[in-house]
Amino acid sequence: xxxxxxxxxxxxxxxxxxxxxxxxxxxxxxxxxxxxxxxxxxxxxxxxxxxxxxxxxxxxxxxxxxxxxxxxxxxxxxxxxxxxxxxxxxxxxxxxxxxxxxxxxxxxxxxxxxxxxxxxxxxxxxxxxxxxxxxxxxxxxxxxxxxxxxxxxxxxxxxxxxxxxxxxxxxxxxxxxxxxxx
Amino acid sequence: xxxxxxxxxxxxxxxxxxxxxxxxxxxxxxxxxxxxxxxxxxxxxxxxxxxxxxxxxxxxxxxxxxxxxxxxxxxxxxxxxxxxxxxxxxxxxxxxxxxxxxxxxxxxxxxxxxxxxxxxxxxxxxxxxxxxxxxxxxxxxxxxxxxxxxxxxxxxxxxxxxxxxxxxxxxxxxxxxxxxxx
Numbered sequence: 534x535x536x537x538x539x540x541x542x543x544x545x546x547x548x549x550x551x552x553x554x555x556x557x558x559x560x561x562x563x564x565x566x567x568x569x570x571x572x573x574x575x576x577x578x579x580x581x582x583x584x585x586x587x588x589x590x591x592x593x594x595x596x597x598x599x600x601x602x603x604x605x606x607x608x609x610x611x612x613x614x615x616x617x618x619x620x621x622x623x624x625x626x627x628x629x630x631x632x633x634x635x636x637x638x639x640x641x642x643x644x645x646x647x648x649x650x651x652x653x654x655x656x657x658x659x660x661x662x663x664x665x666x667x668x669x670x671x672x673x674x675x676x677x678x679x680x681x682x683x684x685x686x687x688x689x690x691x692x693x694x695x696x697x698x699x700x701x702x703x704x705x706x707x708x709x710x711x712x713x714x715x
Numbered sequence: 716x717x718x719x720x721x722x723x724x725x726x727x728x729x730x731x732x733x734x735x736x737x738x739x740x741x742x743x744x745x746x747x748x749x750x751x752x753x754x755x756x757x758x759x760x761x762x763x764x765x766x767x768x769x770x771x772x773x774x775x776x777x778x779x780x781x782x783x784x785x786x787x788x789x790x791x792x793x794x795x796x797x798x799x800x801x802x803x804x805x806x807x808x809x810x811x812x813x814x815x816x817x818x819x820x821x822x823x824x825x826x827x828x829x830x831x832x833x834x835x836x837x838x839x840x841x842x843x844x845x846x847x848x849x850x851x852x853x854x855x856x857x858x859x860x861x862x863x864x865x866x867x868x869x870x871x872x873x874x875x876x877x878x879x880x881x882x883x884x885x886x887x888x889x890x891x892x893x894x895x896x897x
Contacts (some may be wrong), residue, residue, distance in 0.1 A: 554737055555736055555808075555809075556738045557807075557808070557846035557847035558847055559848070562847070580789050586806060586849060586850070586853070586872065587804045587851060587872055589802065589804075589851070591773075591774070591802055591874040592773070592774035592775075592804075592872055592873060592874055593774075593872075594804065594806075594870075594872035596775065620770045620771065620773055620774075621770075622774075622776070624768060624776075626737075626738075627737075628737070642732050664739035665739035665740055665741050665744070666741070666882070667768060667769065668865060669769060669771070688770065688776075689771055689775060690774055690775075694772040702853075706862035
């Protein structure tokens with residue numbers, strides 16, 4: 534559950550960050566910035582802000598905004614019907630982002646696992662993305678990511694997005710935000 | 716046919732434009748900027764510069780750079796095997812671009828059809844795209860586009876790109892560049 538006022542504050546912050554980067558949004562897009570709070574009640578730690586440019590039955594493009602050290606928690610995109618699962622390419626535009634996928638654990642690990650959620654982070658193969666770097670995550674593969682100390686902006690190019698089918702390692706997580714009118 | 720030196724000059728110009736806009740490219744991406752000259756020997760008039768970020772069997776993302784009044788000539792993306800044809804979303808990042816698709820002809824038409832190629836421009840339903848505006852072109856639909864007086868940068872999100880199957884209205888056009896080593 535997240536308050537309407539918190540959603541609006543996060544939208545304003547994300548829009549300002551994109552604006553500083555020269556990314557133009559329409560007024561409608563600014564108002565529609567998705568604030569994914571994941572149901573843990575700690576948006577600044579575990580959360581993600583998204584601008585969805587387009588999501589058709591063939592492809593999808595989004596801008597992802599992460600506040601300083603904000604984390605998108607571990608999840609995968611499973612097969613859905615004939616779809617083998619969402620495949621996605623992350624391209625870092627600004628800041629630094631550490632992406633973790635299945636495979637040998639890296640050492641050191643630069644991200645800080647959110648306190649109290651240690652049990653729900655299980656993959657530690659680190660890929661560091663700086664501006665201009667990109668990485669393609671295969672379908673049905675566990676991954677999570679965290680921004681560095683300044684935050685980050687990441688362009689996501691992918692197959693069709695069906696967020697409601699995402700499977701999170703942490704059973705407490707709700708992907709679709711519930712907003713209270715406060 | 717386009718000279719290697721012309722390709723390199725166009726790559727440098729396109730990279731500078733993207734850099735001014737805050738779009739970071741790796742050295743490899745800068746060297747790989749595609750200069751589509753379309754075989755007419757008039758790159759400044761009929762041409763397009765492309766950065767291909769990713770092109771998988773499911774989706775594709777590119778940055779398109781157009782110099783002042785540069786035109787991407789009329790073409791369509793036909794069905795290929797099981798693929799109904801490339802579907803693409805153009806999102807204007809900088810400058811202005813006039814996109815023409817099938818449908819009622821607009822009046823006035825802001826683009827200038829390249830001199831000597833008038834017979835090969837047949838659709839004039841105009842969509843003006845300014846920064847933050849986007850438009851999705853269905854598969855198998857004739858379209859062409861031209862930048863305004865300052866040039867333009869357009870992000871393209873699409874299904875898989877198979878440029879070699881594109882069908883151009885102008886039979887003189889060659890989509891895949893032939894480069895001479897001068």
